[in-house]
Amino acid sequence: MRAMENFEARIQFGNMEANLRFLEKTKVLQKEFKFLEIGSGTGGLLHFLLQQGYDIQGVEINPEVIQKSRALYGKLPLFLIDSVLLPFPNEAFDVVMSFDVFEHIPDSDGHLREVYRVLKPGGYYLLQTPNKYVNTVFETLRWKSLRWRKDHCALHSQKGLLSRFHRHGFEVQFFRIPVVTEFFKEKVRWYLGPLGTWLLQIFNPDRWPLVLSPNFYVKATKKY
Secondary structure, eight states: OHHHHHHHHHHHHHHHHHHHHHHHHHTOOOTTSEEEEESOTTSHHHHHHHHTTOEEEEEESOHHHHHHHHHHHSSOSEEEOSSSOOSSOTTOEEEEEEESOGGGOSOHHHHHHHHHHHEEEEEEEEEEEEBHHHHHHHHHHHHTSSGGGGTSTTOBOHHHHHHHHHHTTEEEEEEOOOOOSHHHHHHHHHHHTHHHHHHHHHOOGGGSOGGGOSEEEEEEEEOO
16 A cells, blocks of 8 residues: 555656646746645645745645645645635636546536636646546556446546636647656556556557547636
8 A cells, every 4th residue: 555655746746847847838927926726736836836936725625635735845825715706806817727636527517617717817727637548548457347437527638628618718829748758757667567568569549539538737827
């Protein structure tokens, strides 16, 4: 069990590195902006950006995870929520972000309505979420069943993301962020064993077209 927890912690750190590359590429990391992270988890990214001097708050739906964040980083501006509703006034933030969160939210439309509400006109929603087509295959191989579907209940294709975001008043830009890092390779080896290593040697997802990218990195701009 401890080995699994240590592995998941390393993977989370590896994902944070990729997420930070995405944030830097979008050029929205500006000190005068107000940020909100949805689904802060144990607070790694929230803590890092606070240390860099950014004005950021976070929300999280799991109280146990918030307790872990306090053990790791002390008291953070991280608030417990119990639905897609956000406890903030209209147009409170310049940037909202979420990473590996969107696919877990059954009410995608309600979530996007709330993000739109709390964003200032012209503000940005930055997110990373797995590709429906690729993640379906990976999770089925990982669990050797379809039990993962309850957790990853809102997976989207590229076309599906475009359509849903456009309906909620966002312009969408996709970013190519390399996914085959050492952390990604370790994750594949951990879950799929030698088969995963062999598959990566033959099928490098960084060379696939965007529509088949394992993860979508999205900058969605709120229309005025």
